[in-house]
Amino acid sequence: MTKDETQADSGVTETRDELPKMGPLAVLVNPLVPTKDKFLVFSSSAQRTVTIEQRTMEGPVGITISPNHGDQFPELLAYPSSLTAMLLENTICAFGIVGNEGHYKVALVSPAPQTAPQLTPTTPSIAGFSVNKPGAPGFEAYLYFQGVENNEPCLREWPFRLSNFTKPSANPIDKTLPNFLPGTKLAAATDSRGNRWLVYQSSDGTISVYNAKTRANIRIETTKAFVNAFKSPFLGVCVVPADKAVKRDLARVYVYYIGSDGHVHVIFGEVSEKDQALSFAVKTKPAATFDVHAGENAVVIPEEWSQIAVVPWASRVVADPDDAEKTVAKPCNLLFYFDGDTVTQREEPAVSGRCDECDRRRERGEAKALVCLECLGVPKGHDVQVEVTGTFSIKVKPRL
Numbered sequence: 389m390t391k392d393e394t395q396a397d398s399g400v401t402e403t404r405d406e407l408p409k410m411g412p413l414a415v416l417v418n419p420l421v422p423t424k425d426k427f428l429v430f431s432s433s434a435q436r437t438v439t440i441e442q443r444t445m446e447g448p449v450g451i452t453i454s455p456n457h458g459d460q461f462p463e464l465l466a467y468p469s470s471l472t473a474m475l476l477e478n479t480i481c482a483f484g485i486v487g488n489e490g491h492y493k494v495a496l497v498s499p500a501p502q503t504a505p506q507l508t509p510t511t512p513s514i515a516g517f518s519v520n521k522p523g524a525p526g527f528e529a530y531l532y533f534q535g536v537e538n539n540e541p542c543l544r545e546w547p548f549r550l551s552n553f554t555k556p557s558a559n560p561i562d563k564t565l566p567n568f569l570p571g572t573k574l575a576a577a578t579d580s581r582g583n584r585w586l587v588y589q590s591s592d593g594t595i596s597v598y599n600a601k602t603r604a605n606i607r608i609e610t611t612k613a614f615v616n617a618f619k620s621p622f623l624g625v626c627v628v629p630a631d632k633a634v635k636r637d638l639a640r641v642y643v644y645y646i647g648s649d650g651h652v653h654v655i656f657g658e659v660s661e662k663d664q665a666l667s668f669a670v671k672t673k674p675a676a677t678f679d680v681h682a683g684e685n686a687v688v689i690p691e692e693w694s695q696i697a698v699v700p701w702a703s704r705v706v707a708d709p710d711d712a713e714k715t716v717a718k719p720c721n722l723l724f725y726f727d728g729d730t731v732t733q734r735e736e737p738a739v740s741g742r743c744d745e746c747d748r749r750r751e752r753g754e755a756k757a758l759v760c761l762e763c764l765g766v767p768k769g770h771d772v773q774v775e776v777t778g779t780f781s782i783k784v785k786p787r788l
Contacts, residue, residue, distance in 0.1 A: 411694035411726030412465060414473035414482055418442065427699060429724065429731055430473050430482045430498065436464040438471070438482060438497045445702065445722070447733060463487070463495055463503060466512045470573075470695055471497070474518040476529045477550050483531060485512040494531065494546075496553060504553055509533040510541065515576035515586070530600075532576050532586055541570050543588065545600055567591040575623035575696070579639055583664055587625045587643055593617025595645055597625075597657070597666060606666050608655060614647040621646040624696030626721055630661075641666055642721055644696050652696065652725070654736065694726035702735075 411431065418426040426449075429441040442451040463486040465471075473482040482498040494507040494514065516531040528549055535544045568588050575587040584600035595611040598604070615621050624644035630636055638658040647653050657668035699722040708714040720735040 411731075412469045412471040412484060413695040413697050413724060413726060413731060414471035415697040415699055415722075415724050416473040416475065416480065416482075417699060419475045419480065425703070427722070428473065428480065429697075430471050431726075431731055432465050432469065432471075436467065436469075438465070438484070440482075440498065441731070443733065445735075463493070463497075463501055465497070466492055469512045470514050472514055472516040472531070472576075473498075474516065474529055476518045477527070479550065481529075481550075483514060483516060485509060485514050485533070494533065496550075502553060506555070507533070507546065508535060509544075510535055511571050513572070513574045515574040517576055517578045517584075519578055519582065530576070530578075530584060532574050534570070534572070534574075541568075543568060543574075543586070545584075545586075568596075569593070569618075569620050572620040573623050573695075575625040575643075577625045577627050577641070577700075579627040579659070580629060581639075581659075581664060583627075583659070585625060585627065585641055585666075587623045589615070589620045589623075595621075595623070595643060597641065597643065599664070599666065602664055604665060606657070606668065608643065608657075608668050610668075611643075611645065611653070611655065614649070614653055615645065616648045621648075622694060622696050624698045624723070626698040626700035628656075628701050628721070642698070642700070644698060644723065646696070652723070697724040698722065699724075 414430040416428045416430070417424050418428050425444060427443045429443055431439050431441070433439045440453040442449050466485045466487055466489075469485045471482055471484045473480070475481070480499065481496060484495055484497045485492050486495040486497070486503065487493045489512075492509045492512060494504045494509060496502040496504075511534045514531060514533045516529060518529040519527060521527040528547060531546045531548070533544055533546075535542055567590065569591050572589040577585050579585070582601055586598045586600055588596055588598065590596045590607060593612050593615055595608045595615065597606045597608065599606075622645070626642050628636070628640045628642065630639045638661065640656045640658055642654060642656045644652055644654050655668060657666045659666050701719050702722040703717040703719050705715050705717055708716045723734045723736050724731055725734075726732070
């Protein structure tokens with residue numbers, strides 16, 4: 389066997405470089421940087437091992453850790469594969485799927501490769517996050533993947549710590565969960581209230597969000613018109629906390645997905661403080677789904693296999709438009725995806741909350757069911773085109 393070949397569990401010898409490139413991707417805010425403005429980007433090398441790159445809001449800073457060509461590793465990333473990264477018990481960790489179809493395994497791929505042999509995912513999609521406890525950041529983690537229960541496909545949730553990683557027991561999540569599309573891609577995020585949001589595609593094509601804490605399932609009906617019902621798109625999710633100072637009264641769950649047109653779309657829902665219910669309704673109308681950077685600047689994913697990674701509520705320091713001697717923080721969701729051979733990052737403007745004009749309308753009792761374009765999340769300088777074809781949808785176009 390040559391140095392560029394590896395023996396898979398199935399007994400099939402495969403050459404590392406004979407497969408086209410793929411884009412498993414995970415991003416983590418670097419916890420070692422107090423200013424929280426540097427990011428660790430985990431992706432796949434051409435040899436299907438994990439590469440780590442450090443970035444800022446401006447992009448790469450020239451620090452990349454990757455294997456030498458021909459280096460041997462006990463387990464290669466599956467083809468295709470996916471990654472998720474988190475801070476767990478004060479350790480920066482990345483997890484992925486290794487092996488081959490029919491022999492997939494969940495693995496800790498960084499910092500020290502280690503597999504969880506009792507876990508048997510049936511697809512190469514994985515998602516996860518860590519949760520904090522007072523005084524213990526990254527106390528526990530959750531991973532999500534597809535498995536089989538009683539010969540039926542199921543989505544599994546696995547709570548674990550590093551100390552029991554090699555002795556896992558992942559149970560199916562809520563068995564009442566509506567049918568999901570076999571092979572669905574997954575994305576997951578948590579929030580300060582302990583909600584565990586899992587994004588997946590339903591069997592009818594609709595993108596759905598499941599709260600594993602409350603066992604509530606939310607279908608985002610407006611997404612159905614934009615995705616391929618038989619081929620799961622890549623998904624991304626992040627949570628932006630409530631901040632009454634900027635009139636964002638409720639926490640928001642942003643869902644990103646690749647439409648059948650190859651464009652990245654985004655939609656957000658709000659989380660009720662009382663019962664933690666998630667709603668994607670904008671007042672009395674269904675929420676709209678938008679292209680990320682509409683028109684000629686739309687984000688288009690050319691690769692068939694490219695994960696979406698999102699850093700919520702990152703801040704770029706810019707000059708204050710009202711005072712040249714001051715600076716202000718410009719918040720955004722930072723979006724990462726593969727564009728050909730490289731990881732591209734884009735700033736996705738995030739809406740602060742209600743605007744003053746909408747507040748004045750509410751005070752006067754006017755148009756209670758309406759919101760302006762800013763509150764909907766339409767970027768400035770864009771107009772909208774409303775289409776009602778069985779579903780309510782809005783297309784955002786640059787203003788001419």
